[in-house]
Amino acid sequence: MPRSETAQAHIQVLGVSCAYGAHPVLAGVTLQVRRGEFAGIVGPNGSGKTTLLRAIARVLAPTAGSVLVDGRDVARLGARALAREIGAVAQDTAVPFDFTVEEIVQMGRLPHLGPLQAEGPRDRQAVERALALTRTDALRDRPVTGLSGGERQRVLLARALAQEPRILLLDEPTAHLDVGHQVEVMDLIWRLNRTAGVTVLAVLHDLNLAAQYCDRLFLLSGGRLLAAGTPAEVLTETWIRTAYGAHTVIVRHPRTGCPQVLPLAGDAVRVVG
Numbered sequence: 001m002p003r004s005e006t007a008q009a010h011i012q013v014l015g016v017s018c019a020y021g022a023h024p025v026l027a028g029v030t031l032q033v034r035r036g037e038f039a040g041i042v043g044p045n046g047s048g049k050t051t052l053l054r055a056i057a058r059v060l061a062p063t064a065g066s067v068l069v070d071g072r073d074v075a076r077l078g079a080r081a082l083a084r085e086i087g088a089v090a091q092d093t094a095v096p097f098d099f100t101v102e103e104i105v106q107m108g109r110l111p112h113l114g115p116l117q118a119e120g121p122r123d124r125q126a127v128e129r130a131l132a133l134t135r136t137d138a139l140r141d142r143p144v145t146g147l148s149g150g151e152r153q154r155v156l157l158a159r160a161l162a163q164e165p166r167i168l169l170l171d172e173p174t175a176h177l178d179v180g181h182q183v184e185v186m187d188l189i190w191r192l193n194r195t196a197g198v199t200v201l202a203v204l205h206d207l208n209l210a211a212q213y214c215d216r217l218f219l220l221s222g223g224r225l226l227a228a229g230t231p232a233e234v235l236t237e238t239w240i241r242t243a244y245g246a247h248t249v250i251v252r253h254p255r256t257g258c259p260q261v262l263p264l265a266g267d268a269v270r271v272v273g
């Protein structure tokens, strides 16, 4: 990697391979996420997107390669130091007990507290800010098990924000959300990225949302990095056909000019007008 590239790297994934038991899932993935950028991971089902996030968050140890955050190997960071660097919102996170929304968000402060240390004004301020930013303050006394999918997603994001990490890893942050809530959550993440300088790496299934919000995309296929670059460089008909086996037409968004992917049906094509 050229020196100027590594200088601005916030996350470096260096030749990372991962396996579940004897089943290899990622094969020698190398990529870097620049400080302050909004990056997306896209690719077909089972291509290894979640596994890559798990390796970066150190939930899963790679069988080969390493992950560096700010040039430091995450394998050597203590758990609390890592939690102050990286906040993660996993897919379909289960909440085992009936905590209230406020209690869940307060859990985001745990990496900042010493053993048996009570939360102080600084912690309460971070929790209030996270509740306000995600518009979950009105839900604060509600049990988290009684929330809709969209509300729950915002609460889990609030917990990650209360942690005040410098990197946010998000696994399909818009899954189960209607189009209004999709835009609301993506706008929120975008504001955090642009105004608070949080580096974002998000797995996104919706290629059109990915194209609108991400500075750069990483396209995974079969556990390998197939393409990396701006949305216009990655979301081409050829790359999409190679990765997903789908025929598409790429058009420009009429307002923003960013690429938008239109699936092209096979035999069932219906031409109107």
Ligand SMILES: Nc1ncnc2c1ncn2[C@@H]1O[C@H](COP(=O)(O)OP(=O)(O)OP(=O)(O)O)[C@@H](O)[C@H]1O
Residues within 6 Å of the ligand: 020, 023, 025, 043, 044, 045, 046, 047, 048, 049, 050, 051, 052
């Ligand atoms: N805990 C696990 N144990 C065994 N195999 C797993 C486990 N988690 C994932 N896999 C397998 O690893 C491969 C990659 O899974 P991964 O969840 O990383 O893909 P993905 O690209 O995020 O998929 P999706 O888009 O469907 O969420 C798949 O074949 C999956 O079945």
